[in-house]
Amino acid sequence: MEFIQASDLVHQISDGGHIALTGFGGMGQCDSILKAIRESFLATGHPKDLRIFHAAGQSDGTNGLEYIALDGLISKVIGGHWGLLPKMRDLIERDKLEAYCLPQGQLTHLFRTMANGLPGHFTPIGLGTFVDPRVEGGKFNERAKASGYNPVEVVNIMGTDYLFYKSVAIDYVFIRGTSVDEAGNISVNEEPLKLELLSAAQAAKAQGGKVIVQVKHVLKRGSIHPKEVAIPGYLVDYVVIAEHPELDHRQVPSAVFDPRYSGDLRVPEQAMPKLPFSVRKLIGRRAVKELKEGAVINLGIGIPGDVIGPVSAEEGLLNKIVFTIESGVVGGVPAGKNQFGIAVNADAILDHASQFDHYHGCGIDITFMGAAQIDERGNVNVSQFGGRKTGCGGFIDVTQPAKKVVFCTTFTNGGLEVAVEDGKLHILKEGVHPKFVRHVEQITFSGSYAGLHDKEVVYVTERAVFVLSREGLILTEIAPGINLQDDILRLMDFTPIVSPDLKLMDESMFVNGAGTTLMEVT
Structure with a gap:
């Protein structure tokens, strides 16, 4: 595990790189890293043509994925929801990138599928909907329809139809935690959600990708209780410390930290x-x-x-x-x-x-x-x-x-x-x-x-x-x-x-x- 500045990390991300994101709405975003990518792109034009993979929506309308929703910075996205991402929706609707929309739960399970080194997984979820290849195949704009890429296929197993959701490549995954100890172990004790952090880290490793974690605190080795380690240190490649947590590491959109949402305080x-x-x-x-x-x-x-x-x-x-x-x-x-x-x-x-x-x-x-x-x-x-x-x-x-x-x-x-x-x-x-x-x-x-x-x-x-x-x-x-x-x-x-x-x-x-x-x- 190595500590790195967000501005230095960006230089390692190649054009066309496959980036996986974790988070849910306005929670769990690695805003320090995403802002650094935006600044580098605006200043140098790089990295560009990034291919983004995420499960839940990645913004509350202002943060997260919205920071890098720029024409030319992203060339492809596979995700579940963009209802609170007006800039991202604009890129999708104007065919500025390829967009594929798949069910959020299937995308969380794809992280686990990829962590197991498998090519995809089978499920009936999505049959008869726009995700079904016999309907639209999850292709969410004209650019996706013209690409020839099919993220989902129909298969018949023992006389029953299922959908096969295909695994994707991951070069980097951005994950947010609360603290890191000197051994690289990550806790999420102040985060409001656990999300798919472990399986996302394992999926990146299974494909030879790098695991990047943004945190607020650095702790002495052994400070995190073993049961509270969300990601063990051996899975972590780089750690970025949020320099301005009140802006870039807010627990929830309404607060830097509110113990009611992390389960540390119950109210009548x-x-x-x-x-x-x-x-x-x-x-x-x-x-x-x-x-x-x-x-x-x-x-x-x-x-x-x-x-x-x-x-x-x-x-x-x-x-x-x-x-x-x-x-x-x-x-x-x-x-x-x-x-x-x-x-x-x-x-x-x-x-x-x-x-x-x-x-x-x-x-x-x-x-x-x-x-x-x-x-x-x-x-x-x-x-x-x-x-x-x-x-x-x-x-x-x-x-x-x-x-x-x-x-x-x-x-x-x-x-x-x-x-x-x-x-x-x-x-x-x-x-x-x-x-x-x-x-x-x-x-x-x-x-x-x-x-x-x-x-x-x-x-x-x-x-x-x-x-x-x-x-x-x-x-x-x-x-x-x-x-x-x-x-x-x-x-x-x-x-x-x-x-x-x-x-x-x-x-x-x-x-x-x-x-x-x-x-x-x-």
Whole structure:
């Protein structure tokens, strides 16, 4: 192990190098190293044409991969999500690089596959979605489609179709820890997540690559408890000390260090702020009615991650269910928004890939997910819509094997304004963009696959609730105050099956004290 300045490390990275990144959203980024790469490229034009591999999204909108999202610096990316990376999305959408989007859980498992020296791995996850080569093959822009490279193939084993996700090359992997001791052992005690750090380091070594770790502290040999060593020193090649941790080594976007997110401090539930009444909270109120006591639950990004946890806490449900997040968090109340992936009062923090092992193998009892588009076959799109290429993240890994899926979304978007009064919902201004369309722009959740496997699927909006059947969507509930024809059917690009037992949504969900509460969604 050798200590090195980030500016010196950059000179060792060759043009066209394969770089693997670890991290989750705005957490776990090696910002000192990424900033140095950016500065070198702007000053000298090198390194350039880097090929990037990562699992989860790699920024909170300002840090991480966004630092090197420059035309000419990156030539290829294989990743799971770019929803909070506007500069990276711009490069993808303008075909300035090859972009391949694959399920986040499969990418975490590819690190383990590569650590074992294998050419790839087999799984049913992704069948019937845009990742399936018979659909789009995960090719996320025109440049990727023209490249001839196929990251996924269909194979048949004993009469059953599987997808084969191919291993990739790694010249360098950038990993973030908290401390390093004199022997090179790495701890992550102040980090909010464990992620896939060990398997990523092992994968790089298996391919002859270098392991680079950014840390805040240097400790005496033997200072780290053996059970707290995340990466043993023999796997580490270089260590970069963050000179400005308040900028380049923040634990979470909101804090340099907050012990609530690393599990070092638990706070009373009543100390957590309550969510203001809104369309999102209203949807969350209806969605939590799908909960069953003892259920193991996954929360996705967006409305689920932002409101399901707080609403469940307000309603006293936290001790009756178990929340999990794909990042590895078990229990607690999720932080949500640009800090999706972490939680206050977590009961356990597993490594990233192990969380997906459970999702893939057992299938959680219920997952709550967002939706950008829904079509007449029950397909859901969250990965590409209106020209915006966000990616699938862990959405496919979670929804395909889950026993029950609850999609949470507004009925329309783009200027939607509603009000509640006396237990009734009123549409003041309709959103300009319909969400229930004849055909989704991209299949991130396959309604047909779900129907063949008799999966229970529910679609919850502020004004209507649908369920999936083999014949299509069935409208089962409408909000009090809503007109079936004018406020629902007229705004859908297809005609759903209307249940003969159509019910009103519970009026108590629309009551939030006296008077009218105005809610807006942009």
